[in-house]
Amino acid sequence: MTTYLLVAPVLDSMDANYVTWALPPALGAVLAAVRGGTSGRLRWFAVAGASLCWAVLARRQGIFVIVPVAVAAYGGAAPWGRAILAAVAGGVGALLPFEVHYALRGHPWAFVEGVVFNPWGYAYVSTVTFDPHEALRATAFFLAWPLAVALLSLGAGRGPSRPSRRVFGSVAVAYLVAAVAAAWVGGRFYKGYFLMAAPAACFVAGIGWDRIAAPGAVRWRRWIAAFVFLLLGGRQAVLWSNVAQERGIVRDRAQRRLAERVARTTGPGDRIWCWGWHLWGVYALSGRLSASRIYKGLGLLTEPHADTWRTPAPRLVFRDGPAARMLLEDFRATPPAVVILGSTVPHRDFHDLRRFLRDGYRRDPSVRMGRLEVWVRRPSPQGPSPRP
Template sequence: MRAEPLAPPRSVVERGAAHGYWAGLLPLLAALACLTRVPSFARPLWNPDEGYLAVQARLLAHGGELYETVVDRKPPLVPWLYEGAFALAGSESLAPVRVLAVLAQLLTAVLLASLARRRWGDRAGRTAGVLYLLVSVGLNPQDAQAAGFEVFVLPCTAAAMWCADRGRWGAAGTAVAAAFLAKQTGAAVLLPVIWLYVRTGGGPRGGLPWLVAGAVVPVLGAALATDPAGFLFWTVTGSAAYASFTGSELHVLTRGLANTALVAVGCAGLLPPVVRALRVTRTGAGELWLWLAASAGAVLAGFHFFGHYYLQLLPPLALLATAALQVLPRDRLVTAVLTSALCCGLFLAWGLFAPRPELDHVQRLAEATARRTEPGDRVLVWGIHPETYWLADRTPASRFLTAGLLTNYSGGRDGPQVGERYGVEGAWPTFRAELAAHAPALIVDDSRGKPYAPERVPSLRKVLVAGYEEVGEVDGAVLYARVARGAGRP
């Protein structure tokens, strides 16, 4: 009697099925990630955050010290990423970090697909990954296409939820720390991670020490690798004025409503099933709702409502929509995907074809700055476009790369709380000392009538009157060259 062949072990079959599943899905997600990021490569840069990071990276590469000679209100991870990308591929273009942004979006989509597949099956995994990438561009292109802080927060937050879902608490804590080190609001994902820990009891061996260690050790390491006191001040304690809502209520609320409307358009395919999920209890997605709520809190933090803040909403929204679509008729899934694809196409066209007048202005200003200075000269750009330094390839005369840090105009303040007295604590004595020690060869007043114009900033006005003369103008920005000693004033 012929013996029947032994069936392969179940684990082998499952691994083979998983390999086949991902072999089919990964190329699709990779192609979609590349497609949705095409506009990001169409411009030299998209917003001042990219410019700030590019200038920081160059300064760090030439011996600058983060939170000492190079300062910002952000943690160090993304500046380090820029520095590393520039070290490998040069600093003349942001293409290297744009590639990293594509990979960050792809990794986020893969993690969401894995989360959804584990919970609701193969189709749900494909749905979550595809929907996320389609809605990932549903904002003003300067927010969605920039290789900014939030883009690198997203894979960290998705990784934190992925690890927590599997009870890998040390790795979950490390992912939370990475999200915080990309941007402070990334730490919001700690709330749903803790929810999952409590709901599962932390596993048989108890994962709380591992979760705490994973979250704390990388942050302490980053503080020690920079300047602990400076790290604490610039990332936590030194931004009280920046986070204030006073003085710009109407301006900020208008921006918030506009960006909320844009997100609603970009997520038009997701919102109907998510609203439906509010009335459906079979999805078992309590931690996903908490993730969405925590991300909404991250958007509200600081009361600025910039469009790129809203990116943190998209991963939990994609998962919640996927959860709801599992219990809705199949035609709802088709509608959600087609609607999301249509909206995605509209935002991609916006990114590819819409004019960017501010970028054109900054490019002209950088060209004028480069013409009027030598490569070794220090320059001061008094404005909110630090990318001027990068485009002109000139060294900043100060560690404060924008007028916002010195006047609290950061975040688009247009009310009364703008001026010297509202700058970062201790900034003005440091700034005056820097200008005295290394007087810039050129000062570019790019305020163009904003509340931080030199006529409203006595310390800067004194510097201009004492040692500079007007030598040119570019689109309303005024260029002042240093007067040689003994040359006299015109």
């Protein structure tokens, strides 16, 4: 537990995004599968299947949980085939309400397409060339503490003798291997991606520490393990302290200023649209909805970003495709009261958008935040536009 409490905050230091949302159901699926494997009760595998699917909904790489669940089913007390069927039934039951929601609104295949055949996801994982050396470096850097203890336990003695301990050990190793492989998908190796592997690494480290500390284990191995544990634990504490200091820095002042202005100059029913790396919070902070289905343009209005855990992002490239046309269609149907364009996105290359803004909007010169652009809708016969 101590290891996880020092590892997880560092990996989760960016923000609570989809990796954070996927972690609880992924971990719940693994623990339920272990319980089912040790008790032989199929209902735990149904819970594991449902939790697995919820993890996939939060983040597609959550599908890796199928590996430890399958290992628990294969090596556990329940019949393997029935355990798998129970997991499948639980997964179908978890996904069915979402499919019904889409079907009742006339889009029965949209849910399946978004989850399984999402073209954005396939484009994202194929943008960066996979580098195995970088994969190993990132894994060692982010999970050094628990993995070092686990490696030192190799050959330290016999594994667990009780069936329940054997099931847990096998599932923990499968969980770690699958979670690390999922973190490698896409070749970017961001630290947040390794958050999904942190519980597994700590489980394996705990098993390794038990082997090292077991009666009859070689004493010198204990001393080396203790030294490595304290050394890397101290390093992790320093990283944790740095993260704590960074979290004390307010980074959304500009968003809050923009949101206050938008809330003051628009009505509750008005729609807005923001395009920029740090502008998504304006929607929530201002209480205004997006004027388009294109809420986040990265990978839709642009090519996927190509930075990695150690290399900076190149300039984003505008993608003139279906998403760009959808955006303009939405704008014509529901013209946004305010459009905010950030300096990090290629909005100047989106010529149809620039033409749309010139024809029906005016730029607000009073907003001075770097190269940020704020466009306000001009008065029209349908009603006055908001005024700053």
